[in-house]
Amino acid sequence: MATVLDDVRSGRETPTLPELLRLRGERQPDDTAYVFLHDGEDPRESLTYGELAAAVDVRARWFAARGMSGRSAVLMYPPGLEFVRTLLGCMASKVAAAPVQVPRRLNDVERVRRIARDAGATAVLTETSVRRELEELFGDLEDLLGLTVLDTAEPAAAGGVPGPAPGLDDVALLQYTSGSTGDPKGVVVTHANFLANVAETDALWPCAPDGTVVSWLPLFHDMGMLFGVVMPLWAGIPAYLMAPTAFIRRPARWLEAIARFRGTHSAAPSFAYEMCARAAAEGKADGVGDLSSWRVAGNGAEPVRWAAIRDFTEAFAPHGFRPAAMCPGYGLAENTLKVTGGDQDREPTAVWLSATALREGRAEIVDAGTPGAVPVTSSGRTVPGTEVRIVDPGTSRGCPPDVIGEIWVNGPCVAAGYKGRPEASEETFRARIRDADGRPEDGRTYLRTGDLGFLHAGELHVAGRFKDLIIHQGRNYYPQDIELSAEKSADGLHPNCAVAFAVERDEKERLVVVVEADGRAVRAHGTETLRERIVRAVHDHHRLTVDTVLLVRRGTIPRTSSGKVQRRACRTLYEEGELTDLATPPPGR
Structure with missing residues (x-):
């Protein structure tokens, strides 16, 4: 008897x-x-498919009764299953959901307000516990955000008639970029994009x-949403979720x-594997148990560190x-998520x-033993239907095989564009590769990823x-x-404790390295010995002189919701004098 997934895989x-x-x-x-899993361990909250479908x-129906169909709403939930119920409820009623992280600082509240304004949202969907917590921190939430705040935990009394079912070309999500390279922008992801991306993921990692x-x-982030919510629903298998x-x-x-x-199946950025390896080295992972069931350990970052894999x-x-x-892979929100991935059951x-x-x-x-040789991990291949090209970002011409260029992507997973930003959408989502005379090669358009890499033996290697x-x-x-x-x-x-960037000073480019150092280090x-070691290590490995080493407390470096360092945001903090250097502790302490 054919299963739901069999019918979907076959195209029926x-x-x-x-x-x-x-x-x-x-x-x-x-x-x-x-x-x-409460506290990452206690499985006290669960949903069957029947319960989830009813919820x-x-x-x-509640969203339709409130006239929200065809409009946008901000989703602001703590880790847990109410996010899953509401996200799928929004999709079912054609509400374009813009998930965000629950704010912890006034700056975070301002980010939510900017996202709501950009998305054209007039409502924030959340639950009572979040509303109470935020009002204790910041005061009246509706006044602060300028939005209607709706509690979705108990909407049954509202009744309502469901609106028309969404089609493949309807907006399923507004995925706001993490801001690792600039202001967050709302990526318009359609239902067709979601299905194409999860189908491609399933083709590589069945x-x-x-x-x-x-x-x-985090479920509000593209990687967490695809792996934690969409892929299990696609495959009809259980998902065990915990808070970051x-x-x-x-x-x-x-x-x-x-x-x-x-x-x-489980996935994480490269730094998470580094943290686990460090925990093992410190004797903090002895009780892990048997990991032989793990078939796909997705490793997604730009780039994936070879040392972390080893x-x-x-x-x-x-x-x-x-x-x-x-299974190393490469992806980004503008392509819904996955672009390439390593084959299951083949060592990276x-x-x-x-x-x-x-x-x-x-x-x-x-050769690997060549002095100064740098390892660059393969991020795998595409599946039929998606194409990756390496392009000179200045001329828009294709690069020779041995030249590093910008990664451009064409395929069914490429999102529709940025919400309300036609010029940025045209530049990023509809680029054309040019021939030697500057004319478009053909009618195809490409997503410019902003990432650098090269192709070798049909596989993508990301440089940065x-x-x-x-x-x-x-x-x-x-x-x-x-x-x-x-x-x-x-x-x-x-791991993941340093940021390097260049600044202009005295008409010269200066190299700055900011490093988070805890009390033990x-x-x-x-502090002075730490600085000296950092300067020496960078010089020995790269023949570069570090002009400034700034040692800061852990948690100081700005990061995206998935844990990636935000280099440009860190540079801005440095240039504005907002980073505080650690003082050398007195002798004997």
């Missing part, structure tokens, strides 16, 4: 996500859909009927949940983790590049972000390489 059915949920509610009503229908998803990623803070406070919780619930694999091989389960690979050639913008492959590139004396330096050298310069420094080395 092409339902939107709400329609897919309705089918699952009818055919597998008692199967577990989502479980939320989504109630919310869809979900079998016995599959289980485990995720700590549960992982950050104790990274081993993530792995313990995978072992306990026999997780098959260290994690070595640390957890004794727990049954298979090297071939590690890397190429080693000449550091000299890399600084000149060339991908010259050398174009806007973050540091150009020193005519040569290119990728900040993540400098940051890794800084992080490895002394014991006690954490400062007590062990002293």
Whole structure:
């Protein structure tokens, strides 16, 4: 007997996500859909597909009764299952949802207000606990935001008649970019985009009927939403979710949940694997358990660090983790999420590049043992229907195979554009590759990702972000390489704790490295010794002179919702004098 997923995979059915949920509610009503792990461990809250379908229908009717169909709304929820119910309710009633993180500071509230204004939203959907918490922090929430605040936890009494079902070309989501390279912009994701992206993900990393998803990623972020909400619904398998803070406070919780619930699919940025490897090295992951069920360990970042793959694999091989389960990938919100991914059941690979050639913008492959060789991890391949090209960002011409250029993408996952920004949409989503005479090659348009990379043996290798590139004396330096050298310069420094950028001073470009250092590292080395080690490490590995090393407290460096450092935001704080340097502790302390 064919399953819902069999019908979708074969093309016999092409339902939107709400329609897919309705089918699952009818055919597998008692199967577990989502479980939320309180404190990252306690599975006290769960939803079957039947319960979820009913809850989504109630919310869809409620939104329709309030005249919200065809409009936008901001979703502001803590980690938990109410977000899932409301998100799918919005999709079912053609409400364009713009998910945001619950504010913790006035600056965060201002960001929510900007997003609401950009999205054209007049309402914020949330739950009572969030409203009370925010009013205790900031005062009257509706006055502060200038929006109607609606509690979705108990909407059943409103009744209402469901509006027309959404079509594939209708807006399913306004995914606001994390702001790692600029102001957040609302990416218009259609139902067709969602289905195409999850189908491509399934083609690379298939979900079998016995599959289980485990995720700590924030659900309002593209990676967390696709892996934590959309993919389990697509495959009809259970998802065990936890709050990001549960992982950050104790990274081993993530792995313990995978072992306990026999997780098959889970994904995270590269730094999360580094944190787990560090926890293992410190003896804080001994009770993780058996990880042999883990089939797909998605690793998405720009770029994926080869050292992180190696260290994690070595640390957890004794727990049954298979090297071939590690699947690096590359994606971004403007492509719904995934662009490329490594094949399941094939160990990840890397190429080693000449550091000299890399600084000149060339991908010259050398032996791994070559002095100064730099490993660049493969982010895998596309699936049929999506095309990746490497293009000179200045001329819009295709690059030769050994030249690093901007990554351009064409395919069904490319989103419709930015909400209310026609010029930015035209520039970013509808670029054309030019021939030698400057004419368009053909009628195809491409998404300009802003990321740099090259293709080797049909697979994408990501070098870094174009806007973050540091150009020193005519040569290119990728900040993540400098940051890794800084992080490895002394014991006690954490993964993902450094930011490197260039500033103009006295008509010269100066290299600045900001490093978060906790009390243990400062007590062990002293601030001046830490600075010296960072300067020496960057010089030894890159032949670069660091002009300023700023040591700051943990949590100071701005990060996106997925944990990536925000280099431009950090540079702005530095230039405005908003970063406070740590003082050397008195002797004997």
